[in-house]
Amino acid sequence: MLYWHQKPISFFSMIQKPVSATEIEGEFMKPTIMQVAERAQVSKATVSRVLNRNPQVKEDIKERVLKAIEELGYRPSAIARNLATSRSNMIGLILPDITNPYFPVLARGIEDAAHRLGYALFISNTDNDPKLELEYIHKMVEQQVGGIVLISASLDEEAVHDLTSLKTPIVLCDRLIDGAPFDAVLIDDYRAAYEAVRFLSSQGHVRIAHMAGPKNIQSAENRKRGYLDAMRDAGLEPFVSAGSFHYESGLHQMDAVIEEYRPTALFAANDLVALGAIQQAQRRGLRVPDDIAVIGCDDIPFGQMSSPALSTISIPVYQIGVTAVQLLEDRMKGGKPGTRNVILEHRLIHRESCGGVERK
């Protein structure tokens, strides 16, 4: 009874040299299940059974069908299948900007997981524009995706209301949306920041600055809170500089931070900003980590290549992607109700930019 729940055959490896696509009234058409049926002298239903690995078809008939399929170079139409079954083999990925070095690895995790589970993946970039976000979500719903992985800037209440009435499941990465009943996979940004600061202070640093990310992005806010609490608990005076998540932001903030606070250490909201800050510090003749120790966050691939190699909080980005798809698949298969938040472990990575020596 379960045969058609199996993954349909992929004929990819079988097709050698499609003799020719069918010629109908002079039109060059992709062959359909009908042509296969005719050529194999069976009904569409039987071809369908073969396609779906229904074991009830007699061996010789199956052979005939397979032969016809091969000869025609036939490929079943996924959308027709989706329409007929009202299931979907597509999922969507909506993210801010694949060009931001944090996202490619995430996307890769999502894509790998999606393909492993037999889903095709749509992708869209929003540049953190809530309006575009909504638009793409709806576009994907129109495409009949089975679910959506959403890496979202904060959508407002109204938008969220709009979304909760969707039938299409949504899983969030990295950021929660207030009041939205969506599964999410996250890391504990607060604790990560807290630990980074605690480490720095354990190294003897007293003047530890923070470059914060955008205020409307939750993870940035959580990191800031973590920083502030850690500073307070250590009895240190905090200094927060506001900025964005970009390299240039680090570059530009650095001057003011140095002049106003004279830090010996810096915890940046993400690696890109940290890298920019380091660059600017060096331009001003400061040595990293000797004059100023720097810790970033995210562990983007580039951090290892730059010099000094960037100390950072490593986030299991790839795994976040994989987990998100797993949650999604579960939901799509009718998984239990109740919002689930999966929190993955971060890890402080100690590289050159934060020094190794005791200070004081």
Next chain:
Amino acid sequence: MLYWHQKPISFFSMIQKPVSATEIEGEFMKPTIMQVAERAQVSKATVSRVLNRNPQVKEDIKERVLKAIEELGYRPSAIARNLATSRSNMIGLILPDITNPYFPVLARGIEDAAHRLGYALFISNTDNDPKLELEYIHKMVEQQVGGIVLISASLDEEAVHDLTSLKTPIVLCDRLIDGAPFDAVLIDDYRAAYEAVRFLSSQGHVRIAHMAGPKNIQSAENRKRGYLDAMRDAGLEPFVSAGSFHYESGLHQMDAVIEEYRPTALFAANDLVALGAIQQAQRRGLRVPDDIAVIGCDDIPFGQMSSPALSTISIPVYQIGVTAVQLLEDRMKGGKPGTRNVILEHRLIHRESCGGVERK
């Protein structure tokens, strides 16, 4: 007569608060065109006309339909539409690895262009595995994409034969496939390399090494040829080190290159390799560009952030993506036969890593 060739209305901005999805026999279902028709007291055809901006519908009826659509939170099913029209609003992108810093910008160009033209975009990573490449192509064909942008490792003859019998148009980026009649958008890798080497030699360099990319990748081969010819034309003795396109490759090749050739300049097959080479040179105590000048290729974003800032050959990656989609769209709309190759302009970018001073 052309009205239904216009882009269908997107109801995104109209939907405010979908009252509720339809309740049918206790099942929670997405509303269909049928329910809209019933609620608006018209036929499906009329709803369809409204959806497709057919101007023949009377104003008041149109209003009624729009109202029903809004109240139900109705979204037309793109796949049903695709099936009915045997057109497709999806295209596919197949690339080696989004994680490689060269590709995100390309992907972004493709995605932006795709969305601008109203296409949804599928994405797949192949890791340069020809088998996976073929598999994904076929998967996308099954999804009924209207066309595919392919960034391909070289597929063998047999595979290409397989592909030419596809009805789905394919546009290549960066690499041609021998004997395949596909449109492509490229840059002139040969000339780019030639010019880079000529520049280096014009700076007085005599010992200019080259780190080549994978042999099976055409652009890498062309760059190598460009290097070799430039060296020959300048009367210099070439030195080629074989490697891959990865950072580590540059790192690892550098020792041998230095010891065997003692270059004063290096032209690397791409930026990642150049960056690795620089890193390793610095570890050995060499200064860049003073002891060894380096030029890469691709102009990945990171080249500007590293120090010394990387000199490189800038490739209009984003534009390549946009152009590829334009070619594809043209083909999909039945564009004229004949394979077209569009060659975009590269540009030598002179940053810190190749020095500015005359040498001798």
Next chain:
DNA sequence: CTGAAAGCGCTAACAA
């Protein structure tokens, strides 16, 4: 074990 037939949600002749 196989075939006939009724959909899936939508479009597009063709009538009215």
Next chain:
DNA sequence: TTGTTAGCGCTTTCAG
């Protein structure tokens, strides 16, 4: 100007 009616390519009862 609108409705009726076939499909699009596939799946899935239900008979046989």
